[in-house]
Amino acid sequence: MNDSTQTTRREFLLKSGALVAAGLLANPFSSFASVSAKPWTVGEIIDAFIAQVPNAPFAQTVDTIKVGSRDTVVTGVVTTMFTTLEIIRKAIELKANLIIPHEPTFFSGQDETDYLLSDPVFRGKYDLMEKNGITLWRNHDYVHRMRDDGVRIGVVEELGWTNYYQAKSPVLNIPKTNLRELINHIKTSMGVPAMRYVGDLSQPCSKVLLLPGAVGGRRQIEGIMKEKPDVLVCGESNEWETPEYVRAANEMGIKLSMIEIGHSASEEGGSEFVKNWLNENMPGLPAFHIPSGNSLQIF
Numbered sequence: 001m002n003d004s005t006q007t008t009r010r011e012f013l014l015k016s017g018a019l020v021a022a023g024l025l026a027n028p029f030s031s032f033a034s035v036s037a038k039p040w041t042v043g044e045i046i047d048a049f050i051a052q053v054p055n056a057p058f059a060q061t062v063d064t065i066k067v068g069s070r071d072t073v074v075t076g077v078v079t080t081m082f083t084t085l086e087i088i089r090k091a092i093e094l095k096a097n098l099i100i101p102h103e104p105t106f107f108s109g110q111d112e113t114d115y116l117l118s119d120p121v122f123r124g125k126y127d128l129m130e131k132n133g134i135t136l137w138r139n140h141d142y143v144h145r146m147r148d149d150g151v152r153i154g155v156v157e158e159l160g161w162t163n164y165y166q167a168k169s170p171v172l173n174i175p176k177t178n179l180r181e182l183i184n185h186i187k188t189s190m191g192v193p194a195m196r197y198v199g200d201l202s203q204p205c206s207k208v209l210l211l212p213g214a215v216g217g218r219r220q221i222e223g224i225m226k227e228k229p230d231v232l233v234c235g236e237s238n239e240w241e242t243p244e245y246v247r248a249a250n251e252m253g254i255k256l257s258m259i260e261i262g263h264s265a266s267e268e269g270g271s272e273f274v275k276n277w278l279n280e281n282m283p284g285l286p287a288f289h290i291p292s293g294n295s296l297q298i299f
């Protein structure tokens with residue numbers, strides 16, 4: 001994290017109150033608010049989150065406990081995108097024994113560990129959590145499938161685009177800018193040093209298709225076909241899919257560009273959203289959002 005990131009996070013914290021005022025942060029458990037300092041178990045926190053999600057709990061979901069137990073009494077929570085060793089150590093320092101990441105912990109979508117059990121990298125992460133009594137619950141599917149996508153709401157807030165946001169829509173009409181300025185805006189508001197793009201830096205941009213994370217080439221291209229945005233802003237994509245589609249469009253003279261923020265930064269606002277939700281619904285329970293940054297460096 002650099003200085004500009006810290007400033008951004010501070011500003012973000014100040015601004016997040018606006019989400020509550022706007023009714024964007026659901027608070028279906030406000031009746032609990034009067035019961036202060038209630039000891040929460042992991043299971044109670046999970047159940048409370050799931051209770052506000054339509055058609056939940058899901059029969060098929062990656063949102064399971066990967067380490068620890070439902071019965072753990074929670075002393076504090078850390079939310080993040082990726083549970084790195086650094087995040088685990090910070091959680092221990094903060095005496096937070098519940099980590100809620102958005103993404104996998106053990107390097108695959110389903111967190112399959114059968115082939116990793118004797119691997120020192122796997123053991124290093126798992127054992128550090130287990131020895132320190134940490135429980136880890138992934139919250140990916142449930143936060144995305146709230147009445148409105150909690151990750152997108154958090155990301156829109158982080159980008160300062162709340163005024164241009166229409167509930168449940170990935171399309172935002174921002175004040176007219178160009179691709180260069182749009183990239184600069186994302187760099188500044190998200191604390192990202194550089195990002196990859198396809199297109200002409202001087203291309204005018206107003207209509208943004210915002211698809212954080214990695215939704216897949218087909219969904220990105222179908223979104224472009226349906227919405228005809230000036231620019232797709234996404235987390236990541238396979239190089240042989242959407243970037244080639246956008247390049248081909250450019251070769252035909254179609255004004256279209258795309259920006260890849262990087263997966264982690266593109267959804268980190270969602271972890272801030274979950275932390276804010278905990279503050280709202282579990283008053284008195286210490287909750288911290290710690291951005292995990294990108295594993296891939298730029299040289």
Ligand SMILES: [Zn+2]
Nearest residue numbers: 102151213267
């Ligand atoms: Zn996501």
